[in-house]
Structure formats: structure tokens, C-alpha cells
Amino acid sequence: MSGKNVATSSSIRKSELHSSLSDPVLDTMNFLNEITLRYPGAISFAPGRPYDGFFETEQVLAHLRRYLDHLTDHGASPAQVRTAVYQYGPTAGQIREIIADSLRRDEGIDVPPESIVVTVGAQEAMMLVVRALIRDPDDVLLVSSPCYVGITGVARLLDVTLGAVAETTDGFSLANLEAAIRAERAAGRRPRAFYLVPDHANPSGSTLPGPVRAQLLELAAREHLLILEDTPYRLVSPGEPVPTLKALDRHRSVVHLGSYSKTLFPGARVGFAVADQPVTGDDGRVGLLADELSKIKSMVTVNTSSLSQAVVAGALLAVDGRLSELNAKAAVHYGDAMRRVLDRLAERLPESRRAELGVRWHEPSGGFFLGLTVGFEADDAALTRAAEEFGVIWTPMRYFHPDDGGRRALRLSVSYLSPEEIDEGITRLVAFIESETSHRDLEP
CATH class of the missing domain: 3.40.640.10 (Type I PLP-dependent aspartate aminotransferase-like (Major domain))
Structure with missing residues (x-):
């Protein structure tokens, strides 16, 4: 038997468990997995996973x-x-x-x-x-x-x-x-x-x-x-x-x-x-x-x-x-993916438009991730709207700040997507950012 409000003689109150289990940090990965499964048609810049194309079973x-x-x-x-x-x-x-x-x-x-x-x-x-x-x-x-x-x-x-x-x-x-x-x-x-x-x-x-x-x-x-x-x-x-x-x-x-x-x-x-x-x-x-x-x-x-x-x-x-030799091909692939994300961002958001929207980003020389500052609260609710209405998923940067920072920033992972998915994903992301920023500007 299951149910949110069902209690039995063997039930355990969460307050009796270790306090870490109530910490939002421990819910981070579960939430991202859940939202990815809930919106399978969305393009996800969330997972920091290696590209599947390099793996051969044999x-x-x-x-x-x-x-x-x-x-x-x-x-x-x-x-x-x-x-x-x-x-x-x-x-x-x-x-x-x-x-x-x-x-x-x-x-x-x-x-x-x-x-x-x-x-x-x-x-x-x-x-x-x-x-x-x-x-x-x-x-x-x-x-x-x-x-x-x-x-x-x-x-x-x-x-x-x-x-x-x-x-x-x-x-x-x-x-x-x-x-x-x-x-x-x-x-x-x-x-x-x-x-x-x-x-x-x-x-x-x-x-x-x-x-x-x-x-x-x-x-x-x-x-x-x-x-x-x-x-x-x-x-x-x-x-x-x-x-x-x-x-x-x-x-x-x-x-x-x-x-x-x-x-x-x-x-x-x-x-x-x-x-x-x-x-x-x-x-x-x-x-x-x-x-x-x-x-x-x-x-x-x-x-x-x-x-x-x-x-x-x-x-x-x-x-x-x-x-380093074994990963020479992978390094080129991930470097190209990062460059493609940065190029598509620059094309879709020229400098003047960035200033209007309050958007800026880092330009990493490698790795899987880059941070993007935006002009609105990049929380779980905003992430849900992005997935539901625009078909794109990212990670709130606040998850990574033990000092309660990063509220207006998000993380993009470049490692797992094909070039075509990157192009379409950045188009969707920019549409979401513009929509979210305009809604914020209309608030009293």
C-alpha cells in the first residue's frame, strides 16, 4: 500500500533520520533525472556524461x-x-x-x-x-x-x-x-x-x-x-x-x-x-x-x-x-562541442542583446561545463517551465553554491549532445531566456 499521507506502525518520521536527508543537495540528482524522464522530447544540457559514441562493447x-x-x-x-x-x-x-x-x-x-x-x-x-x-x-x-x-x-x-x-x-x-x-x-x-x-x-x-x-x-x-x-x-x-x-x-x-x-x-x-x-x-x-x-x-x-x-x-x-593518447579523439570532440555551444550562444545573443537581457557567460578552454548568468531567478520552477514550454533542460547553478549564491545563473553541459542537438538546444534555450526575462520585466 502506498500514499503520501499513509502512516503505519512501522513508518519512520523523516525528522528521525539523519539531517542530511532533508538537505536539498541530496535531492539534486534525483530531481534532474526525474525532469529528464518526464520530458523525453526536451534537449538536456544537464548530464555531465561522456559521449556514448566512443564506447564499443567488445x-x-x-x-x-x-x-x-x-x-x-x-x-x-x-x-x-x-x-x-x-x-x-x-x-x-x-x-x-x-x-x-x-x-x-x-x-x-x-x-x-x-x-x-x-x-x-x-x-x-x-x-x-x-x-x-x-x-x-x-x-x-x-x-x-x-x-x-x-x-x-x-x-x-x-x-x-x-x-x-x-x-x-x-x-x-x-x-x-x-x-x-x-x-x-x-x-x-x-x-x-x-x-x-x-x-x-x-x-x-x-x-x-x-x-x-x-x-x-x-x-x-x-x-x-x-x-x-x-x-x-x-x-x-x-x-x-x-x-x-x-x-x-x-x-x-x-x-x-x-x-x-x-x-x-x-x-x-x-x-x-x-x-x-x-x-x-x-x-x-x-x-x-x-x-x-x-x-x-x-x-x-x-x-x-x-x-x-x-x-x-x-x-x-x-x-x-x-x-592522453587514448583520449586524443575525445578531447577534440569535447573541445568542438564547447566551441559550438559558445558560437551558437554568440550568434543567437549578440553583445547588445546580452546587455539588454542581463546575460553573460564564461568561455572555458575545455571540460564539459560552462556557467551562464541570466537576468531572472534560475530555480527549479524556471527549469520546469523551460522543459515543459521550450523543450530544453539545464541545471540551476544554485545547486553548486554552498554559500547560497548562484540564484541567477545556470550550468550547461556540452558533453553528451550531437552537433544538431546543440544547435537546436541553444535556439530553445535563448527563446526561454528571452521569454523568462520579458515576464520578469512585466512584473509589478
Whole structure:
């Protein structure tokens, strides 16, 4: 039996559940999925998913076979090969050496395999790192604002205090981070770590220039602040990437979070954390932060799917660890998609018309997302009108602001649509923006 107002002897009041379950952040993805299903004819700029056209079913089998052959070539017996794909496997991961080799070749990140923990996507990596680092109620996790909702959700689930570091129109602001650190300490709290996506950020699309990265690392070392660097979009973007913060890290100030969801395929659900920070126990023994993350993981997911790790390892072995080469075609595709969205926006909304409507946007050099400022409240009700009346879906930027900002902005994802869908989608979006702005102007 079901019903909104039906109560039984076994019913649970929502107020008795963890408070995070009443947080709008945790409803974000469900709402977007629901509205997409409700309006199947709408063109959706909401999902940050890779383009389906790059996936071939048989590749999965080839990747798996390659990894099994790799094990055999390195002396594994048939029983050991069988165990490697059928059993639980090491909590920290069974392909850490292959990931470490790939990071050296592709990103210039030179760390020992034991500093890596293989996770169920980058989302679990965030959960493990935040749980390990935040000890007391006065510990604070600083986040760039706007920021990826996954880190916000982790903080809510773990009852972790968030401190928002507002981006400027140019993206990350070192001055704003310094001010946030001072403000938290003045209030008696300890800024423990700062999370950001330095390359083609979700949702704003901004990228940290090289000189700013060096300044951020200097600040982190000086203030004893750990940087949580999330990097899903670097190798699927055109052009030569700026070095990662971890590659530039000389003081072990950076915990590097990685994922193969965009560079290989999301269904694998394989990510990793590079946590080479030394941890000294009460007995004087020194280990790595990765060891502590592995302890937490053993009580959360036990281990990452051995089968998924095998497929990822096979894909890495196929290109000698160089994901940049494997994703060369994808990077061109996503770069073309971003350029097409920006060109269509400029055509449909010339500069004079933008000024009239109060519209402006970022021009990212890569990644999947860009932010668009509009002249009206871009809330769930506006999104529903866009889907229902104009056949276009986007994401309210307010979802990504832990500081309650972004009320007149929206996020567009460029990754999942064909060129024809982009053209038609931008036409519909501009018609919606013009209609919504005119209705606002007519209000008393």
C-alpha cells in the first residue's frame, strides 16, 4: 500500500533520520533525472556524461583479456589469475602499480604505488579523505564556490562544516582563500583542507593558470592546509594541460583525486586517491595517509570491484599508461562541442542583446561545463517551465553554491549532445531566456 499521507506502525518520521536527508543537495540528482524522464522530447544540457559514441562493447572484453594476459606474462598461475578477477582483492587495490606508472607517464606525478588507494569512483575517494582528515567539530573543509555537489554531499553526510571560498568572474581567488582561512581561525575553527577542481571546473568551467597554482601551493605549505585536487576533465580537453598541482607539489600538500569515468567509461566506477602524506603514530611509526584511507575503505566498500579494476588496467596497458593518447579523439570532440555551444550562444545573443537581457557567460578552454548568468531567478520552477514550454533542460547553478549564491545563473553541459542537438538546444534555450526575462520585466 502506498500514499503520501499513509502512516503505519512501522513508518519512520523523516525528522528521525539523519539531517542530511532533508538537505536539498541530496535531492539534486534525483530531481534532474526525474525532469529528464518526464520530458523525453526536451534537449538536456544537464548530464555531465561522456559521449556514448566512443564506447564499443567488445572493447571491455579486449581490456579484460589484456590484463589477464599481463598477469600470466608476469608469472601468475592460472589459480592466481582466477583469484584476481573473482575474489575480493586487496582493500587498497590490485592495480596500483599500473596506475602509478600511468600517472608518471601522463601527468608527471611520481609517487610510489603504496601511496595510491583504488576507490569506487572519485566520489568514494572524497568520502575517505574527508572522513580521515576531519577529526573535530571545529575542523572545517573549505570548498571553492560554486563547487561540485559531490563534495558538498559528502560533507553533509559526515556532519562536516563547510567554508565557502567564492570564485570571482575569473575563477579561483587566492585572496578569497586567504580571507576564508583567516576568518575561520578568528572564529576558533581549524581550516583542514581545501577542495577544488583546478582544470575546467564543474560547474563554472574555470581553470587555474600556472602561476596561480604555484602561489596556491606556497599558501598551502605556509598555512599547513591540505589541497584536495579533483581532476576528471584534464585529459578529455583540447590543448596542452597545465601541470597538476600534485606534479608541482614539493611539500606533500596535495591529495590528488582521480577518476576513469570520463577518460575510460563511467560504468567501471573506478577512481583513486594519491595520498603520500606521512602519518606518524603514537608509537613513532611512520606510515602514509593512504594506509589510513584503506582502513576506512575496508569498512565502507571492502574493496573496489576486481573485475572493474581488471578492465581499467587492460585499457591502461593498451596505451602504455598514456590516457592522453587514448583520449586524443575525445578531447577534440569535447573541445568542438564547447566551441559550438559558445558560437551558437554568440550568434543567437549578440553583445547588445546580452546587455539588454542581463546575460553573460564564461568561455572555458575545455571540460564539459560552462556557467551562464541570466537576468531572472534560475530555480527549479524556471527549469520546469523551460522543459515543459521550450523543450530544453539545464541545471540551476544554485545547486553548486554552498554559500547560497548562484540564484541567477545556470550550468550547461556540452558533453553528451550531437552537433544538431546543440544547435537546436541553444535556439530553445535563448527563446526561454528571452521569454523568462520579458515576464520578469512585466512584473509589478
